[in-house]
Amino acid sequence: MAETAAEKDYYRFLVLFFNCLLTFGSYFCFDIPSVLQEQFQGNLTCPNGTHSNGTEQNGTVGCVEGLGMTPEEYNLLYAIYAWTNALVVIMAGFLIDKLGNRFGVFVFSFLTVLGSSIFALGSHFKGTPYLLPLMLTGRLLFGSGNGSLTIVQNRITAFWFKGKELALAFGLTLSFSRLGSVLNFFFTQQFESHFGIQWTLWGGTFLCVMGFLSAIAVSVLDRVGMKQLGMDGVIQQESKKVRVQDVRRLPLRYWLLVLTIMFFYNGVFPFVADASKFIQDKYPGYSQQTAAYIAGAVYDSSLVLSALVGILIDYVGLRGVFAVGCAVLTLPVFALLAFTFVPPLVSTIWLGITYSFAAASMWPSIPLVVPQATLGTAMGLATSVQMVGIGLSNVIVGRILGTKSSELKIPLWRWQQMMVFMLANTVACIVASVSLNIVDKKQGGTLNRMTKRSLPEPPARQPGDTAPLLSEEEGGGPIN
Numbered sequence: 001m002a003e004t005a006a007e008k009d010y011y012r013f014l015v016l017f018f019n020c021l022l023t024f025g026s027y028f029c030f031d032i033p034s035v036l037q038e039q040f041q042g043n044l045t046c047p048n049g050t051h052s053n054g055t056e057q058n059g060t061v062g063c064v065e066g067l068g069m070t071p072e073e074y075n076l077l078y079a080i081y082a083w084t085n086a087l088v089v090i091m092a093g094f095l096i097d098k099l100g101n102r103f104g105v106f107v108f109s110f111l112t113v114l115g116s117s118i119f120a121l122g123s124h125f126k127g128t129p130y131l132l133p134l135m136l137t138g139r140l141l142f143g144s145g146n147g148s149l150t151i152v153q154n155r156i157t158a159f160w161f162k163g164k165e166l167a168l169a170f171g172l173t174l175s176f177s178r179l180g181s182v183l184n185f186f187f188t189q190q191f192e193s194h195f196g197i198q199w200t201l202w203g204g205t206f207l208c209v210m211g212f213l214s215a216i217a218v219s220v221l222d223r224v225g226m227k228q229l230g231m232d233g234v235i236q237q238e239s240k241k242v243r244v245q246d247v248r249r250l251p252l253r254y255w256l257l258v259l260t261i262m263f264f265y266n267g268v269f270p271f272v273a274d275a276s277k278f279i280q281d282k283y284p285g286y287s288q289q290t291a292a293y294i295a296g297a298v299y300d301s302s303l304v305l306s307a308l309v310g311i312l313i314d315y316v317g318l319r320g321v322f323a324v325g326c327a328v329l330t331l332p333v334f335a336l337l338a339f340t341f342v343p344p345l346v347s348t349i350w351l352g353i354t355y356s357f358a359a360a361s362m363w364p365s366i367p368l369v370v371p372q373a374t375l376g377t378a379m380g381l382a383t384s385v386q387m388v389g390i391g392l393s394n395v396i397v398g399r400i401l402g403t404k405s406s407e408l409k410i411p412l413w414r415w416q417q418m419m420v421f422m423l424a425n426t427v428a429c430i431v432a433s434v435s436l437n438i439v440d441k442k443q444g445g446t447l448n449r450m451t452k453r454s455l456p457e458p459p460a461r462q463p464g465d466t467a468p469l470l471s472e473e474e475g476g477g478p479i480n
Contacts, residue, residue, distance in 0.1 A: 011221075011225060012160045012161065014221060015156070015160050015218065015221045015222065015225065016157065016160065016161070016169055016172065016173070018214045018217040018218045018221065019153055019156050019157060019173060019214075019218050020172055020173050020175075020176035020177075021176065021210065021211060021214035022105065022109060022149055022152075022153050022211050022214050022215055022218065023146070023149060023150060023153060023173075023176070023177045023180070023211065024176050024177065024179065024180040024207070024210070024211060025112075025180060025204070025206075025207030025208045025209070025210050025211040026112045026116075026142070026145070026146045026149065026180070026207075026208055026211055027146075027177045027178065027180035027181045027184075028180035028181065028183060028184045028204060028207050029112070029116050029142065029184075029204035029205070029207065029208055030081070030142075030146065030181070031181055031184050031185070031272065031273070032184060032188055032200065032201065032204050033074065033077055033078070033273070034185075034272060034273050034274070034275065034276055034292075034295065035184060035185055035188040035189050035192075035276055035288075035292045035295075035296075036188065036189065036192055036197060036200065037074060037273075037274065037276055037277040038064045038066065038276075038277060038280070038288055039064065039065075039066040039067065039192065039197045040066055040067050040069050040074050040077075040197075041066060041067075041068075041069050041070065041071060041074055041277075042063075042064035042065050042066020042067065042068070043063055043064065043065055043066065043068065045065060066126075066197065067123060067126045067131060067197070068126060068127065068131075069132070070402065071398055071401035071402045071410065072398035072399060072401070072402065073132055073398075074398065075270075075273065075274070075394045075395065075397050075398030075401070076136065076394070076395065076398060077135065077136065077139050078139075078269070078270070078273045078390075078391075078394040079390075079391040079392075079394035079395045079398070080136050080139050080140050080143065080391070081139045081140075081142065081143035081146075081391075082143065082269075082387040082388070082390040082391030082394060083143075083387065083388065083391040084139075084140045084141075084143035084144050085143040085144070085146070085147035085148075085383070085384075085387040086383070086384040086385070086386075086387035086388045086391065087144075087384070088143070088144040088147065088148055089147050089148055089151060089380050089383045089384050089387070090380040090381060090384050092104065092108065092147075092148035092151060092152075092380070095107075101152055101155055101156050101159075101222065102219040102222060102223060104148065104149075104151075104152040104155075105149070105152045105153075105156070105215045105218055105219060106215055106216070106219060107145075108144075108145040108146075108148040108149040108152060109145065109149055109208075109211050109212045109214075109215035110145070110212060110215075111141050111142070111144050111145025111146075111148075112142055112145040112146050112149065112208045112211060112212070113205065113208045113209055113211075113212050114141050114145075115138045115139065115140070115141030115142025115143070115144070115145060116138065116142055116201075116204055116205040116208045117138070117205050118134060118135075118137055118138035118141060119134075119135050119138025119139060119142060119201060119205075120138070120198065120201035120202045120204070120205050121134060121138070122134030122135035122137075122138055123135070123197055123198045123201050124198055147383060147387065149211075150177075151379070151380070151383075153173055154170070154173070156218065156222060157169045157170060157173055160225075170310065172307060174302075174306045174307075174359075175303055175306050175307055178299050178302045178303040178306065179303055180207070181296065181299040181303075182296055182299050182300050182303050184296070185292045185293060185295060185296025185299065186292075186293065186296065188200060188292070189288050189289045189292050190289060191203060193289075250370055250378055250381075251369060251370065252439055253369040253436060253439050253440055253443065253447075254366065254369050254370050254378060254382075256432055256433075256435050256436040256439060257323075257362065257365055257366060257369060257382075257436055258381070258382045258385050258386075259385075259428075259432040260323055260327070260362060260429055260432040260433045260436055261362050261363070261382060261385075261386050262385050262386050262388075262389035262390075263327075263389070263425045263426070263428040263429035263432055264326065264327060264330070264358050264362070264425075264426070264429045265386055265389065265390055266389045266390060266392075266393040266422075266425040267330065267334065267393075267422040267425045267426050267429075268298070268351065268355050269390050269393075269394075270390065270393040270394050270397045270422070271298075271334075271351070271422055272295060272298055272299075273394065273397075274397060274401070274418070275291075275294075275295035275298075275344075275348065276288065276291045276292045276294075276295045277291075277410070278337075278410075278415055278418075279291040279294055279295065279344050281409050281410050281412070281415060282341075282344075282412055282415060283341065283343075283344055286344075294344050294345045294348055295348060296348075297345060297348040297349045297352055298348050298349075298351050298352040298355060299352065300349075300352060301349055301351075301352025301353050301355070301356055302352055302355055302356045302359070305352075305353065305356040305357075306356055306359070306360065309356050309357055309360040310360045310364075312360075313357075313360050313361050313364070317447075317448055317449045318361075318448050319361045319362075319364070319365045319368070319447045319448065320361075320365070320433070320436060320437040320440050320447035320448050321437070321448055322357055322358075322360075322361035323358065323361050323362055323365070323433040323436065323437075324430065324433040324434055324437060325357070326354045326355075326357050326358040326361065326362075327358075327426055327429040327430040327433050328430055329350075329354050330351065330354045330426050330429075331423065331426050331427070331430075332350070333347045333350050333351045333354070334347075334419045334420075334422040334423045334426065335419075335423065337419050338415075338416045338419030338420060338423070339416070363382075365447050366378055366379060366382060368446050368447055369440075369446065369447070393421075393425065396421060397418055397421065400414060400417050400418050400421065401414050401415075401418060402414060
């Protein structure tokens with residue numbers, strides 16, 4: 001019988017191309033505040049129309065015109081994103097199971113467009129009481145869409161590449177997302193210097209619209225391809241509905257793994273959110289643009305290494321060992337930033353490398369420690385706990401850095417306290433990951449075997465007992 005178009009490799013990779021574009025724009029948008037932190041916290045007006053990038057000149061600090069946020073209010077933009085994400089991802093998993101991938105990809109990509117639009121609109125109300133509520137509302141809607149969109153993206157990838165280049169496909173989707181982050185750190189400051197903060201935020205919205213158009217393309221390709229394969233609706237038929245009682249079936253190793261993930265990411269994301277401002281405040285001679293480049297090096301490393309590291313860990317195993325190693329090797333990063341004047345690029349590249357290995361070793365370990373029937377619940381719950389932790393960390397960092405914006409330059413002692421807080425999270429990550437390895441060894445050492453040897457031969461499946469987000473041979477997850 002003639003091979004259908006949907007069975008050919010080019011069709012699968014066409015689906016993958018548009019699937020990769022789903023989150024390119026939203027990841028670009030997510031860290032725009034990090035690059036423009038000085039503008040978000042800048043003065044509402046500057047005397048005599050003079051502006052600077054905030055670097056010291058002739059012993060004084062120049063005026064930066066901006067939205068007038070305090071450090072606490074600025075960090076709240078990241079906290080509300082994380083908390084909303086934490087609440088929505090569990091409900092999103094249920095909705096996707098019940099209504100299908102095509103419903104999910106449309107709704108959640110639309111929420112990123114709506115959220116980024118309201119966020120950009122809020123910037124036009126600077127100096128009024130409407131600015132912060134509008135921008136927080138925008139980040140709330142944006143967060144409710146972006147995290148859930150990643151889950152749908154992974155499910156579509158798993159369906160089309162199950163048993164065929166799955167590790168490569170997951171690596172490419174993550175790389176495209178990180179490409180959005182990297183380009184943000186390279187170009188956003190230059191764009192803002194020419195067009196202003198309002199048009200910069202609307203530019204981010206335009207990229208989210210491109211993601212929405214990609215969602216339409218993915219929906220059409222997915223529908224046509226599944227019909228040609230005679231499998232229309234198969235994911236919905238096989239999906240296990242998310243049930244609250246499934247939480248009771250999750251083992252101790254899972255909870256230790258969730259804590260390991262949470263504590264590691266508590267150090268990475270809140271640091272990146274404030275890194276550009278930190279570099280300018282502590283290290284002399286760095287412009288806002290250069291500081292943004294250096295902060296973005298965390299994602300540069302991830303962009304380059306994600307696919308290669310995933311394939312390596314699939315081959316050698318040792319996921320538990322890598323989890324401990326990543327946490328231990330992250331300790332010097334925050335120590336260097338807090339107490340030395342070693343060039344910050346060393347620390348951000350270093351953190352990017354450990355982050356790449358952590359993402360590739362921690363998230364794909366979840367399918368190895370939970371029953372297959374509870375995998376969807378486990379992934380959503382792990383993402384939720386991770387986001388709760390990140391949100392709390394953003395709030396704590398905001399309190400540490402100050403509640404007033406009277407000083408354009410945040411004192412060094414406040415930055416040191418922030419880095420000590422990051423060190424504390426990393427130490428907690430080491431404790432959780434070591435405990436994870438101890439428990440795992442007592443229960444057969446599953447995490448430290450190669451993936452293909454970690455799992456028994458799959459028994460005959462029963463309807464409703466599969467988790468289409470992942471195959472049984474290779475794990476993946478919302479590797480943020």
